[in-house]
Amino acid sequence: LIRVGSAPAVQGDSELVELVLAGQLEAFGLLVGRYQRLVRAAALRIVRDSHLAEDVAQEAFVAAFESLSSLRGPARFGPWVLGIARRQAARAARRRGRAQAVAAAVSAPCERNGLPSPASMQLLEFIERLPEHERVLVGLRHFEGCSVAEMAAITERPIGTITKQLSRAHERLRKWLSVEEFA
Amino acid sequence: MTSFRSLDERFDQLVRELGDNAELSARVMRAVATRPRPAAGLPRTDYRRIARRGMFGLLAAMAVALLLVVLPSRPDSLYARAVTALDDAETVHVTGWTTRIVRKWPLEESRKDDVRKHAVEAWYWRDGDGAPRSHEIFGPVIQVRNGGELREYQQDVDLLYLQRGSAKDKLERFAALAGYLQALDRDGIRKEELGTREENGRTMRGLKLIEGRRTEEYWFDAQSNLPVRYVRSVQDDGAVSGFELQFAYNHALPQAVAHYVPPETRNVRYGSGHKDIQLAWRQHVQEIGIRLRDEPIEGRVALLSRKDVKTFAHQWLLRTPEGAYWVMPLDLDQYEPLSLKNFVNLRVAGFTSHECWRVPVDLQDIEFRREDLVFTEGTPWEQWTQYVLNRYGLEYVDVVAERTCWVARHDGSQLKPWQEVKPPVPYVIEGGVEKKGIVKPGIGQKLVPVTMSELFSDFNRNQSGRLTADSPIIVDETGLPRPPAWDKKLYPSYQQYRDQILEKYFVATDSPWVAGEESRPMAWEWYRKEFGISFTEERRPMTIHVVRRKE
Numbered sequence: 001l002i003r004v005g006s007a008p009a010v011q012g013d014s015e016l017v018e019l020v021l022a023g024q025l026e027a028f029g030l031l032v033g034r035y036q037r038l039v040r041a042a043a044l045r046i047v048r049d050s051h052l053a054e055d056v057a058q059e060a061f062v063a064a065f066e067s068l069s070s071l072r073g074p075a076r077f078g079p080w081v082l083g084i085a086r087r088q089a090a091r092a093a094r095r096r097g098r099a100q101a102v103a104a105a106v107s108a109p110c111e112r113n114g115l116p117s118p119a120s121m122q123l124l125e126f127i128e129r130l131p132e133h134e135r136v137l138v139g140l141r142h143f144e145g146c147s148v149a150e151m152a153a154i155t156e157r158p159i160g161t162i163t164k165q166l167s168r169a170h171e172r173l174r175k176w177l178s179v180e181e182f183a
Numbered sequence: 184m185t186s187f188r189s190l191d192e193r194f195d196q197l198v199r200e201l202g203d204n205a206e207l208s209a210r211v212m213r214a215v216a217t218r219p220r221p222a223a224g225l226p227r228t229d230y231r232r233i234a235r236r237g238m239f240g241l242l243a244a245m246a247v248a249l250l251l252v253v254l255p256s257r258p259d260s261l262y263a264r265a266v267t268a269l270d271d272a273e274t275v276h277v278t279g280w281t282t283r284i285v286r287k288w289p290l291e292e293s294r295k296d297d298v299r300k301h302a303v304e305a306w307y308w309r310d311g312d313g314a315p316r317s318h319e320i321f322g323p324v325i326q327v328r329n330g331g332e333l334r335e336y337q338q339d340v341d342l343l344y345l346q347r348g349s350a351k352d353k354l355e356r357f358a359a360l361a362g363y364l365q366a367l368d369r370d371g372i373r374k375e376e377l378g379t380r381e382e383n384g385r386t387m388r389g390l391k392l393i394e395g396r397r398t399e400e401y402w403f404d405a406q407s408n409l410p411v412r413y414v415r416s417v418q419d420d421g422a423v424s425g426f427e428l429q430f431a432y433n434h435a436l437p438q439a440v441a442h443y444v445p446p447e448t449r450n451v452r453y454g455s456g457h458k459d460i461q462l463a464w465r466q467h468v469q470e471i472g473i474r475l476r477d478e479p480i481e482g483r484v485a486l487l488s489r490k491d492v493k494t495f496a497h498q499w500l501l502r503t504p505e506g507a508y509w510v511m512p513l514d515l516d517q518y519e520p521l522s523l524k525n526f527v528n529l530r531v532a533g534f535t536s537h538e539c540w541r542v543p544v545d546l547q548d549i550e551f552r553r554e555d556l557v558f559t560e561g562t563p564w565e566q567w568t569q570y571v572l573n574r575y576g577l578e579y580v581d582v583v584a585e586r587t588c589w590v591a592r593h594d595g596s597q598l599k600p601w602q603e604v605k606p607p608v609p610y611v612i613e614g615g616v617e618k619k620g621i622v623k624p625g626i627g628q629k630l631v632p633v634t635m636s637e638l639f640s641d642f643n644r645n646q647s648g649r650l651t652a653d654s655p656i657i658v659d660e661t662g663l664p665r666p667p668a669w670d671k672k673l674y675p676s677y678q679q680y681r682d683q684i685l686e687k688y689f690v691a692t693d694s695p696w697v698a699g700e701e702s703r704p705m706a707w708e709w710y711r712k713e714f715g716i717s718f719t720e721e722r723r724p725m726t727i728h729v730v731r732r733k734e
Contacts, residue, residue, distance in 0.1 A: 116200035116201060
């Protein structure tokens, strides 16, 4: 229905947010689809329990929906919902005393409790260290398979900026992995 | 340095492990469908901002305005109304057929190109405590859910799969099925109103959605909004797959369904999250023991292929129940086979040490078949290691080479109580909680107190993870007391040995992660400051096991 720029048939986050605020519920479904892996990953890193992470992700999206009108700058939906997810996850972790479970899971690495492998958890850790805008781009690129043009449309930033930021993010990740990768 | 390709591979693995959770989207949409819309009245559209993008922006702004006008007449709330109506139903009874059987434990699935019609019969209800229950039959597969507990019995292969996860009910099921209804405006979806028709004394309203080769037809009771029929067909190279489901409501639940218990079977599989997940591997090793009792291997070592390429989330070196054989998984987990690098790092090095292995980079990624290595009690590691390498046209040879050693010497000062010695980098604090176990240079990695020997061996292992045999090795010449070796006659379990002997030799609260060249100066300084230990670099000859292709 709406096109941003002339390249991809992808709506920007701000357009989708506006549509949701206009009562178009389906637009929120597109936002959820766009960020669900990134949000789940952010939650998983904190709660270290795949089922709990899914619940947290759901709560985060619902909370985002309910307070969508308070979002300043609709183009920042991605970082905003990630922030909500992290707060919800921290609360959930405290509620369920996950700190002990984290220690137990790490000291017995064969016990994954549905978690990704240690190598993937380490990558998640590094992704979380990225600056906010780079983290969102990494999620869109690698979790959702978006092209650079699509990312530019979604985040409403020029293609050149996207390529630079993505390249910086990759550079950081490669550096961290090269230092800390062990097996 | 990690290459870009390997970064991509890391992402591929992460995405694979995170999985695609289509149900999450559906769950969110179901939840938000029943909540008040976030803003009433006109949206906060910044038309100036959109218009700044030129003609496309202007079109976008017009489209938003158009949406506001046409919104009330659109069928977009069908989904929300159906969900609300479904929520009120006491029981939902679904009948029909499907060409695709989705198994929660898919690894032993039969032919994937099978598009025959399989009968579907499903019941959804809530028990006396309000927990969602379901009983679903898809051809030979019966899935029973009781709250978050799933039991899946696959009649055709006599296999029971147990999993613990989040509870799913009739709404979840409908949400998962009716994905298109939630995204009516997605590009490429064509909608056709099918109008109304009378059937069994009620009026039904229909809607058809077409996207590419996929067609979906939804029929709802015009009065109650409950879904009545749902048909999906997908054309693929001449074959048509899909399903047709009829929905009925508030029928009496048959007792046989309410109290169904899957038959007992020896073939039990456990999903992640289930408390007995380790039993799947124990069961597998037990089966190998039975098989080898009847057909012993020739010699001391053998590789056994796995029937149906079976995989396990949790697997480890385990002795068969009667104790005749050890079984070592040559496999990493459900998602990833074992590479040569991982074989040496995770399976072999524990019997020797990491720092004495060199595996050339061009060989490290050789993938092993998912098999089990079995060997008799007392088989030396050299024998079974060569046996496995030989399978892949490889071998290891011992060479003596000069290595850089950090010779550790102690200044004779009194060691601090171990409780006062912390790793050089504190644990990350997030939300007031210590996030132990995060891997960063200098941070504690074991989360338990350690002896000096453990500190040194951890350093050597962390530095040697790349299996290049060129990192420095700490050689202990401190003269500090070392714990006696573990005497299994005195202390049958390692924990007993640790609690009763090692505890007297603890020197620090945790062992720091010191991988990579950059973390070496930090380690050097930490040992000096905390223990009065300094290092002298020396070149010393050392035996290295070098893996190579067989000549």
